[in-house]
Amino acid sequence: MGYGWLLSAALAAALASWAFDALVRLVWRPRAVARRLRAQGVRGPGYGFFHGNLRDIRRLRAAGAGVRLGVADHDFTPIAQPQFREWVPRYGRVFLYWYLPTEKNRRVWKLDKEVRTTLTKIIKNRLAAKEKAGYGNDLLGLMLEACAPEHGGDQLLSMDEIIDECKTFFFAGQETTSHLLTWAMFLLSTHPDWQDKLREEVRRECGDRDRAPTHDMLNKLKLMNLFILETLRLYSPVPLIRRRTRTAVELGGIVVPEDAILTLPIATMHRDREVWGEDAGEFNPLRFDAGVTKTAPKNLGALLAFSSGPRSCIGQNFAMVEARAVVAAILQRFELTLSPEYVHAPTDVITLRPKYGLPMIVTSAGA
Ligand code: HEM
Secondary structure (H helix, E strand, O other), X not given: OOOHHHHHHHHXXXXXXXXXXXXXXXXXXXXXXXXXXXXXXXXXXXXXXOOEOHHHHHHHHHHHHOOOEOOOOOOOHHHHOXXXXXXXXXXXXXXXXXXXXXXXXXXXXXXXHHHHHHHHHHHHHHHHOHHHHOOOOOHHHHHHHHHOHHHOOOOOOOHHHHHHHHHHHXXXXXXXXXXXXXXXXXXXXXXXXXXXXXXXXXXXXXXXXXXXXXXXXXXXXXXXXXXXXHHHHHOOOOOOEXXXXXXXXXXXXXXXXXXXXXXXXXXXXXXXXXXXXXXXXOOOHHHHOOOHHHXXXXXXXXXXXXXXXXXXXXXXXXXXXXXXXXXXXXXXXXXXXXXOOOOXXXXXXXXXXXXXXXXXXXXXXOO
């Protein structure tokens, strides 16, 4: 018999421990958490064994995938956040749901690997070309320069950290701003009155197309600022953010357990009538006329496009100036009309984008 029985016993013990872990994670913990939160008045869609609420979410998203909106309809939550649309009226603004995104996780890991491989190649090429061309005149070049061995001392950033910084700046700084501009173009082309008003303001404060707007000129674009804030509200480029609790924490009178994920569906929150008023679904930049904090008096931090608090967007002022500068330069030169081929179906792929692109007719703006 030899060691066979010992091996079988070890295997059985390992299996038993695995089964116990699975039981705790998939049965005991969800029940205990749901019970604790229910006692505090927090309800939600029931927990489905193993898949949480993934099936419901998939079903709702599949139904939303075929939705096409009218261009005056800014409520894209049936496409991008159908689960919140269904659950908020049923369970209230604070509710508990279960999401075990295993399949999505696998896709995320695969994409992360691809991005890392691509960035590693770019970094290696930069390092190889250093003697001839230097590290490069951009953010990556600056980081490599700062970490260069010739500067002595400990290396400031590892390869992995440089890659993480590149990813943060690309997704946080590039994708977001470009999608804000996309939605700004969409709203300008569907609101010709605002397009005219803003062009008039740009010409008054910044001059005609031959002059690039300066920082001071951009600061005087009051209507433009209101327009961009309204674009951020209706088409927030980051439509949802998540936070994980590292310890149990009390929030708004509710004790949230350790290791819970808090989801803030910004797009849904930006359409809340109780916060924004009855016209929450409409495009109305003048709602910001009294200032961002006074716009939604019941909730001072209501505009969450850049998040809020200590981990809010570090690039928000830059992004606002960048957006004003680009929209001003475009309006100085062009008139924008939506192409009849455009299909209005905003969709979220981390950032919010037009599912079928944004075909436009661009003509030279008359004097
Ligand atoms: C319209 C443009 C932008 C929008 C809507 C936006 C939105 C956001 C949001 C919602 C967050 C919080 C994300 C989270 O908590 O999960 C964030 C974080 C961040 N953003 Fe932006 N962002 C924009 C532009 C930029 C730009 C231009 C930069 C850099 C130049 C930038 C750099 C960052 C960084 C580094 C963070 C992480 C901050 C931290 O974790 O402490 N963002 N942004």
